[in-house]
Amino acid sequence: MEAEQLLKKIEDSHYWDARVKRLSTNFFGDELVLVYEDDDREVVLKFSNCYQINYNHALNYDKEKPVRELNSNQLPYFLQNIELQDYISNGIKYFKCKIAMPPLDLEILSKELIVLKK
Incomplete structure (x- = not known):
């Protein structure tokens, strides 16, 4: 159920065709951060405990x-679809x-997902 609420928050940003500005992993893949444009601000999806x-x-x-040689306006990555669901194992x-x-x-x-609008 929590995944549904987070997906609604993501969908409310109207991410379709939004340019992805940054994608990075940190701490040996324990964290993934994806940043995309949303009109006059950025939306950050921060997955942790991956x-x-x-x-x-x-x-x-x-x-x-x-x-790495491209500027943010040259990046060819645009969001088309995001699926999010709760998953239980053991x-x-x-x-x-x-x-x-x-x-x-x-x-x-991942165990955690935070959606931030900057």
């Missing part, structure tokens, strides 16, 4: 130059999240 982070970048998408509750931002897809399994 157990799985899967990246799947389309092989048929040619990276003409390294992403009596422990997790968030299971799938994010489509072609040419990159993410799957994240």
Whole structure:
């Protein structure tokens, strides 16, 4: 049920086609932070206590130059879909999240998720 409430908060930002400005992992993959544009502010999705982070970048998408050389307006990642659900394994509750931002897809399994609007 908590996942439903967080997903509603994310959907209220009208994330569809929003440019992703930053994606990073910290602390040996224990934390993932995704930042995207929302009109005149940014929305931050902060996953922590992560157990799985899967990246799947389309092989048929040619990276003409390294992403680190691109400025934020050149980044090719735009949010298309976010799915979030409560997931229980061995009596422990997790968030299971799938994010489509072609040419990159993410799957994240974490215990905590914070949605911040800056």
